[in-house]
Amino acid sequence: xxxxxxxxxxxxxxxxxxxxxxxxxxxxxxxxxxxxxxxxxxxxxxxxxxxxxxxxxxxxxxxxxxxxxxxxxxxxxxxxxxxxxxxxxxxxxxxxxxxxxxxxxxxxxxxxxxxxxxxxxxxxxxxxxxxxxxxxxxxxxxxxxxxxxxxxxxxxxxxxxxxxxxxxxxxxxxxxxxxxxxxxxxxxxxxxxxxxxxxxxxxxxxxxxxxxxxxxxxxxxxxxxxxxxxxxx
Amino acid sequence: xxxxxxxxxxxxxxxxxxxxxxxxxxxxxxxxxxxxxxxxxxxxxxxxxxxxxxxxxxxxxxxxxxxxxxxxxxxxxxxxxxxxxxxxxxxxxxxxxxxxxxxxxxxxxxxxxxxxxxxxxxxxxxxxxxxxxxxxxxxxxxxxxxxxx
Numbered sequence: 450x451x452x453x454x455x456x457x458x459x460x461x462x463x464x465x466x467x468x469x470x471x472x473x474x475x476x477x478x479x480x481x482x483x484x485x486x487x488x489x490x491x492x493x494x495x496x497x498x499x500x501x502x503x504x505x506x507x508x509x510x511x512x513x514x515x516x517x518x519x520x521x522x523x524x525x526x527x528x529x530x531x532x533x534x535x536x537x538x539x540x541x542x543x544x545x546x547x548x549x550x551x552x553x554x555x556x557x558x559x560x561x562x563x564x565x566x567x568x569x570x571x572x573x574x575x576x577x578x579x580x581x582x583x584x585x586x587x588x589x590x591x592x593x594x595x596x597x598x599x600x601x602x603x604x605x606x607x608x609x610x611x612x613x614x615x616x617x618x619x620x621x622x623x624x625x626x627x628x629x630x631x632x633x634x635x636x637x638x639x640x641x642x643x644x645x646x647x648x649x650x651x652x653x654x655x656x657x658x659x660x661x662x663x664x665x666x667x668x669x670x671x672x673x674x675x676x677x678x679x680x681x682x
Numbered sequence: 683x684x685x686x687x688x689x690x691x692x693x694x695x696x697x698x699x700x701x702x703x704x705x706x707x708x709x710x711x712x713x714x715x716x717x718x719x720x721x722x723x724x725x726x727x728x729x730x731x732x733x734x735x736x737x738x739x740x741x742x743x744x745x746x747x748x749x750x751x752x753x754x755x756x757x758x759x760x761x762x763x764x765x766x767x768x769x770x771x772x773x774x775x776x777x778x779x780x781x782x783x784x785x786x787x788x789x790x791x792x793x794x795x796x797x798x799x800x801x802x803x804x805x806x807x808x809x810x811x812x813x814x815x816x817x818x819x820x821x822x823x824x825x826x827x828x829x830x831x
Contacts, residue, residue, distance in 0.1 A: 467705040468735035469719060478707060478716075482799045497706045498737050499765035502772060527737035559720035560713075560800065659792050 459590060460494045461540075461582045462515030466528040467498065472556035473522030473545040476567070479560075480545075480574035481520055488579040492586060498528050501535040509535045516540040516590035518581045520574070540590055541581040545570075548577055616671040618664075623671075625658040632679040642677035650676055698732045699778070699820040700750060703758040704766040705736065710795050711760030711783040714809050717801060718758055718783075721813030722820070731820050736766055739773050750775030754823045756816055760784060779819040786812055 465481040468474025485493050496511045511517075512532045518541040519528040529542045546553065552573070555566035614628025625631075631653045640646040650672040651665060660668050703719040706712025723731045732753075738746040750770050756779045757767035767780045787795070787808070795805035 465707060466735070466737040467707060467716075468737055469703060469705060469716065469733045470735045470738075474705075474735060474737075478705065479799065481707060486799065495707055497704065497708065497712070497765060499704060499740050499769050500763065502740050503763060503765040503768040525738065525741070525743065527735065527741040527743075530741045531737065559717060559724065561717065561720070561806070655791055656788055 459586070460515055461489075461492055461585050461590070462511055462517040463493050463495050463578060463582075464498055464512070464517060464519050464528045464532050465495070466519075466521045466526075468522040468527065469558070471522050472558050472567075472570075473549075473553055475558050475560070476545050476549070476553065476556060476570045476574055477520045477522045477528075479567075479571045480578055483571060483575040484578045484582065488575055489582045492582055498531055501531045512539070513537050516585050518543065518578060518585070520545065520578060522546065540585050543574070543577055543581065545574055548574055614675070616668075616675040618667055618671045625654055627657045628654065628675070629679075631657070632676055635676065636680060640676075642673055642680055644673070646676070647673045697824060698730060698753060699823050700753045700755045700775075701731050701733050701758065701816055701820065702736055702739075702750075702755055702766050702770060703733070704760050704764075706760040706765070707798060709760060709798050710801070710805065711787070713798050713801060714783045714787075714795060714805065714812065715758040715760050715766070717806070717809040718812040718816060721810055722816045726813055726817040727820055730824060731817070736769060739769050742773075747773045747775075754778045756781065756819055756823070758783065758812070758816065778823045779816075781812065781816065781819075783812065786815075 463481050463484060465477045466474055467478040481495060485495055494515065496508060500508045512535065517532055517539050519532050519539050520543045521528045522545045524544060524546065526542065526544060529539055532539050549570055553570055556570050557563060557567055613624045613626050615622045615624045635646065635650060640649060647669045651669045654672055701719045701722050703715035704712055705716040719733050723733045734746055734749055739750060751774045755770050755775050755777050757770055757777050758781045759766045760783045762782060762784065764780065764782065767777050770777050790808055793804040793808065794802055795808050796802040801809060
């Protein structure tokens, strides 16, 4: 694999402090989201900072398996600290209060009160993060260790979509998020693939997929059939 | 015995319930936890509740650790990983009530609350509902009750 190919495959991890007490925390969170969603969606991933302590080993390895940029609201730099403690070195450490100086004075903690000052602050910080991402990619930044393919995933649990399954509804394939997990849980509880198990299958699937009341009967039948196949019947 | 205004203010501050959301960055559940917290501490019960940066607690900041050890806490988590609850408990704090947004959303099937970036009208209504529950739980905790189960 060439260096170019390798750097293309490397995703930059962005970890935001999201501090709840101050507007800068909200700016850090929203700027990170903007980079992930809009500015550099193909090059970035994230992880909830509290997961470093509360999560499993795969989550703690996040910063070892990604070159990482931390984005902190204030000079306490909790995201940088947490990342370095559990993940090793940080490639870039940005602090909102340094970037914006007094520019955060009119910003709000809650998005409910969001105004032009908040938008300007988020845009400025997001651009700085994106510039950091570009610089790291340009430098050919490499993770400290390769991800373990057998691990539970070093990517953000929130950002990782649940596996999708499909059922055949009235002759058409319909995808339902998390269906394999639903089936696995039902199977572990010994739920039968028949009319007695159908109501629970339907109720559980409805947590992940909107089902109109008039469609429930058809969905129930389709779920039972898919569940029967899942069980190997 | 007369109590000075300063002492009364200190007592009221010490009696506040800390509402700590996970603010999970990946999905709408995290944003709901965050905005529900602001509804509580800024609007519904500003004198009775306060919030704390979870990241500061994760860092092990001495003041933050002291805060959770000396106040009753309510954790609002987006998902079952319960990062807010776990980190409060790891810091030696007691979680008087733990709320999971993902579970609460089962009461709102069919509604689209938004994304991790922005809430819809439905999302704001859900955040407010969760906040009302949290404010009620905070009142119970302040009165020495266990809160609703």
